[in-house]
Amino acid sequence: xxxxxxxxxxxxxxxxxxxxxxxxxxxxxxxxASHLALCEETYLRPLLGAxxxxxxxxxxxxxxALMAETADSKLINMAxxxxxxLAIWKGYDILAANISDTGVSAEVDKENRxxxxxxxxxxxxxxxxxxxxLDNILEFLEANATTFTEFSQSGHVLNSQQSLIRNTQxxxxxxxxxxxxxxxxxxRHYMRDVELIELQHRLGTEFYKELLAADESEQKYSAxxxxxxxxxxxxSVAEGIGELHKLPTEKGLLFETSSMEGVTDSPITRAxxxxxxxxxxxxxxxxxxxAIAHIKANSDNYPNYTAFAGDSPEDGIIHxxxxxxxxxxx
Numbered sequence: 001x002x003x004x005x006x007x008x009x010x011x012x013x014x015x016x017x018x019x020x021x022x023x024x025x026x027x028x029x030x031x032x033a034s035h036l037a038l039c040e041e042t043y044l045r046p047l048l049g050a051x052x053x054x055x056x057x058x059x060x061x062x063x064x065a066l067m068a069e070t071a072d073s074k075l076i077n078m079a080x081x082x083x084x085x086l087a088i089w090k091g092y093d094i095l096a097a098n099i100s101d102t103g104v105s106a107e108v109d110k111e112n113r114x115x116x117x118x119x120x121x122x123x124x125x126x127x128x129x130x131x132x133x134l135d136n137i138l139e140f141l142e143a144n145a146t147t148f149t150e151f152s153q154s155g156h157v158l159n160s161q162q163s164l165i166r167n168t169q170x171x172x173x174x175x176x177x178x179x180x181x182x183x184x185x186x187x188r189h190y191m192r193d194v195e196l197i198e199l200q201h202r203l204g205t206e207f208y209k210e211l212l213a214a215d216e217s218e219q220k221y222s223a224x225x226x227x228x229x230x231x232x233x234x235x236s237v238a239e240g241i242g243e244l245h246k247l248p249t250e251k252g253l254l255f256e257t258s259s260m261e262g263v264t265d266s267p268i269t270r271a272x273x274x275x276x277x278x279x280x281x282x283x284x285x286x287x288x289x290x291a292i293a294h295i296k297a298n299s300d301n302y303p304n305y306t307a308f309a310g311d312s313p314e315d316g317i318i319h320x321x322x323x324x325x326x327x328x329x330x
Contacts, residue, residue, distance in 0.1 A: 003036035004057035005044075005079055007064045020081045021088075027095070032084075035091035039083050039130075047134055048079075048141075049154030071147045078137050085130035092123050131181045135168045164199075164211065164229050165191050174226075174233045190236035198235065199228070202288065204308025220301040227291035234284035241277040 006016065008029045017027055045053045056079065059072045066073045088095065114122070141151045151157060160166045168177070168184040177183040200208045211228065214221040295302045 001034050001037040003033055003040055003083075004053070005040060005060055005076055005083065006033070006036055007060060008033075009064050016080075017084055020077075020084045027088075031095065032087055032091065035087035035095075036083055039086040039090055043086060043131075043134065044079055044083065047137070047154065047156050049150060049156075051150035051153050052148055055150055071144060075137070075140065075148070078133070078140060082130045082133040082137065085126045085133070089123055089126035089130060092119075092126075128180065128182065131185075132168075132179065135179065135181045138167060139169075159188075162212065163188075163191060163195060164225070164232055170229070171233060174230045175237065187236055187240060190239045191232055194232050194235045194239065199232065199288075202292075202309075203305055207302065207304035207308060210304050220298065223298075224291040224294055227287045227294075231284045231288040231291070234280050234287065238277045238280035238284060241273055241280070 006029070017032070040053075048056070056072060056076050060066070060076060063073070066076060138156070141148050145151065165171050168179055168181050171177060171184050171187065172179045177187075195208070203211075211221070211225065214225065216222050216225060295305050299306045
């Protein structure tokens, strides 16, 4: 299994690897090739789409040295930057082991091995840098859409067009996740459910579809979309806490404390989790109520909502005042 965006011709002595990961790296091409190929198929091809990935692979085949400064070569360099990190992270344990007929042993002498926390820090850094740089690739492709027309066939583009929260940067704009693509990917399932179930229930299917295709330069949309997006973000965070005990972080909702030994993470209690979930859910409702209040005050601009909701209250619940009235319970 050989990678398509790296060639052994210029990678045998790790010179190409050092270009993208400038450390004391000494990996033979055949040692890391299978991990590079796996990361290409698992992470990069789905991101770019098959057509664009094949275009880049053909470009590397015809121009292995990447001497010319073209849009294709720039994109390939960006992809390699992410791939070498993901490949070393993905294959870290295998690369550090010597597997033979007599068993598995460490390649490095015990006195030269890193401490466990050092290895974990390296693996985490490689993983986060690799995944986060995929967002840089997406941003580059969006800015050069006319050059990379094949990107329109990517499943990532199709998925993004079906959500009010299009990418990591947009999520981070409303709630700080340190622009982590890993966190964004973990939250997408919750955002999908919030939009398709809860938001459509409150706004109506036709109005929701209108918002997906909205031109945000129009004042009627720019006035409400930030509030609706904040609703989706905060509500999805609340749902993530409730179902998976996770806030937007890979390790869940954690307290971080520093000590002489380094940084220690400890999970929160159930009571703390419930309190946080309630606070996020309340904040989400406040944002949605603000959006609906604006819509109701300017109902002529939002006929799809008016046709669906009529005079429904902003929170979607009919409140009846039974003060000084007799109530019969059957």
